[in-house]
Amino acid sequence: MTESEVKALMAAFGAAFRAGDADAAAACLADDFIWQLPAGTGDPRGKWLQGREATHSYLRERFAEQAAGQGVRFSDSSMEILGDVVLLRYRVRGKAEDGRAIDAMGLDVFRVADGKLLSKDAYWKYVT
Template sequence: MADSDVKTVLKAFSVAFAAGDLDGMVACLGDDFVWTLPTGEADPRGHVVRGKEAARDYLRQRFFEDKANAPVFSDSTVEFSGDLAIVRYRVRAPGVDADGLEVYRVTEGKIRSKEAYWKQVSWPQA
């Protein structure tokens, strides 16, 4: 997929996110979408959301129903290479202020995967 196609899909997703348009965000996702989150207890890789409708449910809950605790993203930069987009950003939420990175894979005009990582500023104490 050309970088311009990946840019178009990622731009549509970002615009929908900024507008609070859940349907617009989900329209950018493939049915086989997999989202690996930077947090979560169930899996050493973080919580994994599988499928478009599961992503809709997670997005609704995390960003739209609990706005007081929803992460706020800023200082974003994006790089493109083939079917990948790499997004660097700052994330803030209650108790969190970190740099983050996400790797998106886009094929056939849809986001197929989103892997999110947050930089740890300290290691948990035993």
């Protein structure tokens, strides 16, 4: 993919994410998309979502929580494109599922190919 194609894909995914549009976000994903979330239980790699359908379902739930004033919000993002890898840095604030306050800097590492997102690996730096 060219850099402009990668930028367009990331812009479409970002716009869908900000709008809480799970359908439009899922349209940016490859069928076998993998998302490694920054936290989870029982696995030091965090929670894994495998496949576009599993991710679509997760996003519908997550966006419903955000619409109800729960969950997290993102700001202060910057993106760097390195061929088929995209680094996205941002700030995340809100509440964790257990009610704990979150204020962290984050980094997502995306892989892209053939006009779709192949994977998203998310990392957050927590302040305690």
